[in-house]
Amino acid sequence: MNNRLIIFDTTLRDGEQSPGASMTREEKVRIARQLEKLRVDVIEAGFAAASQGDFEAIRAIATAVREPVVCSLARANDRDLSRAAEALEPAARKRIHTFIATSPLHMQVKLRMSPEQVLEQAKLAIRFARNFTDDIEFSPEDGSRSEEDFLCRVLENVIAEGATTINFPDTVGYAVPELYGETIRRLRERIPNSDKAVWSVHCHNDLGLAVANSLAGVMIGGARQVECTINGLGERAGNTALEEVVMALRTRGGYFNLECGIDTTQIVPASKMVSQITGFAVQPNKAVVGANAFAHASGIHQDGILKARETYEIMRAEDVGWTANKIVLGKLSGRNAFKQRLQELGIELDSEAEINAAFTRFKELADRKAEIFDEDIMALVSGEEAAAGGEHYRLVSLAQRSETGELPFATVVFSIDGVEHSAVATGDGPVDAMVNAIESKAQSGAELVLFSINGISPGTQSQGEVTMRLAHSGRIVNGVGADPDIVVASAKAYLAGLNKLHSKIEKLNPQV
Ligand SMILES: CC(=O)SCCNC(=O)CCNC(=O)[C@H](O)C(C)(C)COP(=O)(O)OP(=O)(O)OC[C@H]1O[C@@H](n2cnc3c(N)ncnc32)[C@H](O)[C@@H]1OP(=O)(O)O
Ligand SMILES: CC(C)C(=O)C(=O)O
Numbered sequence: 001m002n003n004r005l006i007i008f009d010t011t012l013r014d015g016e017q018s019p020g021a022s023m024t025r026e027e028k029v030r031i032a033r034q035l036e037k038l039r040v041d042v043i044e045a046g047f048a049a050a051s052q053g054d055f056e057a058i059r060a061i062a063t064a065v066r067e068p069v070v071c072s073l074a075r076a077n078d079r080d081l082s083r084a085a086e087a088l089e090p091a092a093r094k095r096i097h098t099f100i101a102t103s104p105l106h107m108q109v110k111l112r113m114s115p116e117q118v119l120e121q122a123k124l125a126i127r128f129a130r131n132f133t134d135d136i137e138f139s140p141e142d143g144s145r146s147e148e149d150f151l152c153r154v155l156e157n158v159i160a161e162g163a164t165t166i167n168f169p170d171t172v173g174y175a176v177p178e179l180y181g182e183t184i185r186r187l188r189e190r191i192p193n194s195d196k197a198v199w200s201v202h203c204h205n206d207l208g209l210a211v212a213n214s215l216a217g218v219m220i221g222g223a224r225q226v227e228c229t230i231n232g233l234g235e236r237a238g239n240t241a242l243e244e245v246v247m248a249l250r251t252r253g254g255y256f257n258l259e260c261g262i263d264t265t266q267i268v269p270a271s272k273m274v275s276q277i278t279g280f281a282v283q284p285n286k287a288v289v290g291a292n293a294f295a296h297a298s299g300i301h302q303d304g305i306l307k308a309r310e311t312y313e314i315m316r317a318e319d320v321g322w323t324a325n326k327i328v329l330g331k332l333s334g335r336n337a338f339k340q341r342l343q344e345l346g347i348e349l350d351s352e353a354e355i356n357a358a359f360t361r362f363k364e365l366a367d368r369k370a371e372i373f374d375e376d377i378m379a380l381v382s383g384e385e386a387a388a389g390g391e392h393y394r395l396v397s398l399a400q401r402s403e404t405g406e407l408p409f410a411t412v413v414f415s416i417d418g419v420e421h422s423a424v425a426t427g428d429g430p431v432d433a434m435v436n437a438i439e440s441k442a443q444s445g446a447e448l449v450l451f452s453i454n455g456i457s458p459g460t461q462s463q464g465e466v467t468m469r470l471a472h473s474g475r476i477v478n479g480v481g482a483d484p485d486i487v488v489a490s491a492k493a494y495l496a497g498l499n500k501l502h503s504k505i506e507k508l509n510p511q512v
């Protein structure tokens, strides 16, 4: 049997289905470029029919990357399929992924269709998709709760119509490894034309079993494509984590005897980029990409590591892209060292002018902070990109005062479309006071639905990275800001969120 495992990344589609993880087109293109460096085989770039923004992001990705296959999801109907095909037009290699639910519950309650209608619609969808490409993936949504006999009929028919990949989704994370793997094995055995398609696994992590289920689907079921996301980002509890699957294959090569094309040294840069863009912090004890994944605190372990690393480490940190920074960046560093680090972090700025502007901000930060870490640079560059994209709101200065027993207050000077405003307000804390001050002038109507702070580099002189999730008119965005002063970081995050909301909803509500 073929021992090449196809890595299908769906960070930009299923990952974005995480509430609050929505990304701008530019952010998606940055991630797609990093996924290309990581050498994933397929990038599911979005769901073209979902919105004009998703459509344009897929088109931009289809233009920006050349090596991976670029894919769009589509419901099993002509409109979605045509939109997907149109968005994918510029792609060097394209795939349409269409799906329809096959479980009794989904068919009866959600689709309100009989099994015969679902079967017919699935066949029609593949037939229609063939007008645009030969690379067609089909998913029987909620597959793990579907009846096996019905699945056999549907899958045999869609393969006969031309589906080249059959993905078996555990949509709600209900599967357990052995049963999931066995089901795929039986389906492949029972469906006469099953060997005309590549079989694929797509698992959700509701019971914390997504990676285990995916690996069982591969080892027991014979699947040769894994659908996964960076950091396990995804709907509800997330999807299969790419880094865990890839490093399991690599570390336990003798057991799996499978190969994939991933450049593992790009894993940590990809993880950091996704975390930074979405504002979803990676938990420190997360396998492979967590800050503690290669850290040792206890004496016996430290002693063992010093004698032989293998005593307590099954992977090498460098192999997954953790860098032991040999060049420490600080205020005495020059442009070349800065550019080199940007390159190592997979950050591509479009022009020399953007690099210069980022370098100026780097120097400003270095004046306030002795050592600049990778996370500082990523935060700084993302601020730069926001600026390049045109800011409606911009922070000019901030002063705040908080004292035990006194009501905190903040004075914020910020500009709206280049016009400066100064506002003073009190609040429950300095951050609350800052938001109240901004809102007294901006009157955005945005609701703050999440506020999180991370120290993004070690020590008390660390930059605080703040994520503020704002909601307005059914849109949810994340604003991210970083600064050694966490109230300033919060103000930057809040204004970044307002800028994102502004660009999304200005047509609906011009005064925002
Ligand atoms: C398991 C998954 O991850 S599936 C992917 C989930 N991702 C998303 O839903 C994100 C993108 N979605 C969207 O932007 C919107 O839901 C859209 C544009 C696709 C559709 O929007 P709307 O037309 O307003 O429909 P809405 O979302 O309210 O309902 C979904 C409709 O699609 C139907 N539908 C659901 N799945 C499918 C399918 N695979 N094939 C055909 N029709 C389907 C539903 O039955 C429902 O139809 P109804 O309006 O006749 O009841
Ligand atoms: C669209 C399909 C593959 C999906 O994301 C799921 O079922 O979880």
Ligand SMILES: [Mg+2]
Pocket: 014, 169, 171, 202, 204, 235
């Ligand atoms: Mg899914």
